[in-house]
Amino acid sequence: MCHQTVGLVARALEAAGVPTLCLTAAHSITASVNPPRAAFVDLPLGYTVGRPGERDFQRDLLRRAFSAAESMTEPGTIADLGVRWSDDQAWKAGATSGLANGIRSAEGDSRSPRVAEPQYQFESDRAAAEANTG
Amino acid sequence: MDDDAPVDYIARTTEQYASLGYEPYAWARRPETPPWTPLERPLAESTVVLIASGGAYREGQVAFHWKDDTGIRRIPTDQPACDVRVTHFAYDLEPARADPNIVFPVDRLNELVDEGVLGGLAPEALACMGGIYSVRRAEEVLAPAMVEAVTSARASGTDIDMALLVPV
Numbered sequence: 001m002c003h004q005t006v007g008l009v010a011r012a013l014e015a016a017g018v019p020t021l022c023l024t025a026a027h028s029i030t031a032s033v034n035p036p037r038a039a040f041v042d043l044p045l046g047y048t049v050g051r052p053g054e055r056d057f058q059r060d061l062l063r064r065a066f067s068a069a070e071s072m073t074e075p076g077t078i079a080d081l082g083v084r085w086s087d088d089q090a091w092k093a094g095a096t097s098g099l100a101n102g103i104r105s106a107e108g109d110s111r112s113p114r115v116a117e118p119q120y121q122f123e124s125d126r127a128a129a130e131a132n133t134g
Numbered sequence: 135m136d137d138d139a140p141v142d143y144i145a146r147t148t149e150q151y152a153s154l155g156y157e158p159y160a161w162a163r164r165p166e167t168p169p170w171t172p173l174e175r176p177l178a179e180s181t182v183v184l185i186a187s188g189g190a191y192r193e194g195q196v197a198f199h200w201k202d203d204t205g206i207r208r209i210p211t212d213q214p215a216c217d218v219r220v221t222h223f224a225y226d227l228e229p230a231r232a233d234p235n236i237v238f239p240v241d242r243l244n245e246l247v248d249e250g251v252l253g254g255l256a257p258e259a260l261a262c263m264g265g266i267y268s269v270r271r272a273e274e275v276l277a278p279a280m281v282e283a284v285t286s287a288r289a290s291g292t293d294i295d296m297a298l299l300v301p302v
Contacts, residue, residue: 002145002187006164006301009185009245009262013297015169018284022299025234032161032180032268035299036168041139046225048244048300049189052233058242063251066177075170090135096146097224099275104226107279112223114267117195120278121231129196 001097021069023048026097030078035065037072039065041083044101045092071078162269170278173296175253180295183284184211184258187264188230188302189222197221198263204276206283207261209216215241225302237302256294258289264301 003026010020014036014064022038025048030038041061043050050057068079085091091102099111118120120126148158173180186257189198191207198205200223209218218234220227231235240259246252260283286296 001266002222002301004269005262005264006187006267007164007184008269008273009277009280010297010299011164011168011297012273012281015164016281017171018281018287018294019171019173019296020299020300021296024301027300028142028144029161032144032163034164034166034168036170038221039219040140045143045302046227046229047236048302049236049239051231052236055235055242055245058239059245059277062239062242062246065298066246066251070173070177075168076282081290091139092137092188095141095143096150097143099224101226102141104228112200114201114223114265116199116201116271118199119221119223120197121221121227122193124169125191125193125197125219128194132194133196 003029005034007035010035016057020066023065024078027078033075036075038078039068040078040080043083043085044095045101046101046103078108135153137172138292144256160269177252177293178250179253179255180290181254181293182252183287183294183297183298184238184240184243184245184300185280185301186238186259186287187262188225189220189263190218190234190238190261192218194264200263200265202266202268202271204266204271204279205262206279208258208283209261211240211255211257211259215239222263222302230302237271237300239300240244254293256292258287260284
């Protein structure tokens with residue numbers, strides 16, 4: 001859904017006069033929602049800009065994305081940045097949307113429950129937020 | 135399957151939902167030509183605003199909830215990514231919590247500004263939780279709020295030449 005949401009937001013921004021570039025790791029979802037400019041990376045969901053700690057890879061990915069955006073002239077372009085996870089594409093066999101992204105596996109409906117309460121990373125974040133909101 | 139082809143998540147989701155006895159999800163289809171605003175200047179002279187949908191927030195802010203939360207959190211981009219938290223129901227949070235740059239690349243964007251690839255980074259990034267099932271809520275609530283956030287920043291004097299959107 002994340003890719004769909006971002007595509008819809010990009011379309012709205014562009015209509016309001018703001019040029020946009022969407023990164024995407026989910027080509028079919030982005031193609032369906034059809035944002036103005038998109039840059040595809042062939043990476044598992046959850047790793048849109050690369051692996052944790054791989055600064056050069058992350059920076060190179062973003063450089064490629066911006067360079068691609070500058071040369072786009074056709075609304076609805078999805079440029080393939082040529083960014084791959086590894087030579088071994090085995091992760092793709094087990095990749096679904098949800099938590100089972102081909103790197104981590106999960107059975108059945110792998111999404112977490114969609115609860116309507118704030119979900120803090122740290123319990124201390126809850127106390128800090130509650131202190132702010134009084 | 136063709137190993138070099140992108141994973142077709144629409145097809146995978148349809149299969150997964152069917153196996154769980156759920157109705158297929160109606161993905162948004164927008165085949166009409168998308169709106170288009172040309173870039174006014176080279177990116178080396180442009181200021182970019184980061185918009186990320188991986189559920190980033192910072193300490194002191196209310197975290198996103200996981201049921202079609204359409205809120206926006208403003209995150210200062212002069213703070214390092216290690217101060218950013220992430221919360222989302224539909225991706226593995228562990229790697230992003232180890233290095234938020236993989237879904238909220240604020241450190242890398244600041245480095246690209248230092249290198250001269252980008253002219254600047256807007257002082258506030260706009261974060262949301264993109265796992266919104268309702269296309270109507272995404273389109274009628276979140277998208278206009280994001281437009282308002284960017285256009286009001288521009289109106290108050292912040293240069294914004296392009297938005298980089300990072301989904302998860």
